[in-house]
Amino acid sequence: MYAASYRVADLIARGLAFAGGGILILITLITCVSIAGRAFVPLDIGIGPIRGIYDITEIGMAAAIFAFLPWAQLRETHARVDLFQAALPRRVDLALDLLFNIGMAFVAIVGSWRLYLGMLDKLSYGETTLIAQIPVWQGFAASLVGAVGFVIVSVFCIWRAARRLIGMEQQV
Template identity: 70%
Template structure:
C-alpha cells in the first residue's frame, strides 16, 4: 500500500515539475521572440515586441514556482540548516525531519487556502492585468494546481517520516 502511494505521489510531483519546466521554456521562447521583435521595430517591417509579455511572464513564473514545490518537497530538497546533523543521534534527526515535514504541510495548507481566497477575490472583482488584460484569477488558478500538489506531497512526506521513525525503510 505504501509503495503504491509513493509511486502515485512521485508521479504527481514529477508531472507538476515537468509542467512547470514547460511553462518556463515557453516564457523563455516568448521573451526571446519579444526581444527580437523589439529589435526589429526600427526596420519598420511590421514586427514588434509581444504585447503584454510582462503579464505573461509574471503569471507563468508564479505557476512554475508553485509547480516545482511538490518535487522539492518529495526529494527533501528545501533549504534547511543541517549544522548539527552529523553529531545528532539518528532518532533525534528523524524526529526533526518529522517536525519539518509537519511544518511544511501546515505551510502548504495555509498557503493554498490563502491562494484560493485570493483567486476568489480576483474573480469576484474581475481584475485584469494592466497591458494584456488577462483576468488575474487565471494566474492564481494556474498556481493553485501546484499548491494542491504541494499539500498532497507534504502529507505523504509526513507519513514517510513517521515510517522512518517506526523503523520502516523507504
C-alpha cells in the first residue's frame, strides 16, 4: 500500500511540476510576443503589445508557484536550516523531520482552505483584473489545483517520515 501511495504522490507532484513548467514557458512566450508587439508600435503596422500582459503574468506565476510546491515537498527540497543536524542523534533528527512534515501539512491545509475561501469571495463579488478584465477567481482556482496537490503530497510525506522514524524505510 505504501508503494502505491508513493507512486500516486509522485504522479501528482511530477504532473503538477510539469504543468507549472509549461505555464512558465507559456508566460515567457506571451511576454516575448508582447514585447515584440511593442517594438512594432512605432511602425504603425497594427501589431502592438498584448493587453493585460501583467494580469496574465501575475495569474500564471501564482499558478506555477503553487504547482511546484508538491514537487518540492516530495523531494524534500524546501528551504530549512540544518545547522545542528549533524550534531543530533539520528532518531532526534528523524523526529524533527516528522515534526517538519506535520508542520508543512498544516500549512498546506490551512493555505488551501484560505485560498478556497478567497476564490469563493472573488467569485461572489465578480471581481476582475484591472486591465484584461479576467475574473480573479480563475487565478485562485488555478492556484488551488497546486495547493490541493500540496496537501495530498504533504500528508503522504508525514507517513514517509513516520516510517523512517520507526525504521521501516531508509532515507534517500
